[in-house]
Amino acid sequence: MPVSRNGAGKSTLLKSIASHYLLDGGQILIDQVSIDEDRRLRTQIFYLDEDHLFFKNLTLLQIGRFYQQAYSQFDENQMTTLLAQYRLPLKQNYRQLSKGMRGLFNIILAISSHARYILLDEPFDGLDVIIRKNVIRLLLDQVGEQQFSLLITSHNLAELEPLIDRTLILKDRTISHDYRLETLRQTARKLQLVLKTNE
Structure with a gap:
């Protein structure tokens, strides 16, 4: 999970991995194979750029069927089941949803794609506590059922602790630190200080 302040390059990183941006240099590799050499690898990556959505006037069902054309493993039954579970109407237009409901739908769409790599850019930003808990759950x-990998960007590490096992810290558009959380937990030490009062 990349963590950084705003403007450090988190969104740019995801858009580059998802081929929304052309690279100035370097490569994006999956299992040591460049996604430019084998374009089928791009169907293993799911990224939804909310800044440039072209389907805001479509219904949730229409959006799902659009993504079904791009992802051969897309599971429409799973999508409709999850939408019903979270009370999102199939025939409602995307633009009519609240920000929280849009975030929930985007997660459902990503999961239903059955892509191996799901990229989420600040997925909990602006969500209320109840919706955030639903999305994390x-x-x-x-993740337990499908065994896909999540790459989540955030500037708030605390809210993602239940989801992540590795954290990349971005600074000035460069990975400055790479932490394995299990290693950190094993080496962490708790200190308790007792200070004198000014009585």
Whole structure:
């Protein structure tokens, strides 16, 4: 999970991996194979750029069927089941959803794609506590079942602790630190200080 302040390059990193941006240099590799050499690898990556959505006037069902054309493993039954579970109407237009409901739908769409790599850019930004808990619970359930990998950007590490096992710290558009959380937990030490009062 990349963590950094705003403007450090988190969104640019995801858009580059998803081929929304052309690279000035370097390569994006999956299992040591460049996605430019084998374009089928791009169907293993799911990224939804909310800044440039072209389907805001479509219904949730229409959006799902559009993505079904791009992802051969897309599971429409799973999508409709999850939408019903979270009370999102199939025939409602995307633009009519609240920000929280849009975030929840985007996660459902990503999960239903059955892509091996799901890229989420600040997925909990602006969500209320209840929706955030629903989204985290949904992701935890599906990661266990489907065994896909999540790459989540955030500037708030605390809210993602239940989901992540590795953290990359970005600074000035460069990875400055790479932490394995299990290693950190094993080496962490708790200190308790007792200070004198000014009595």
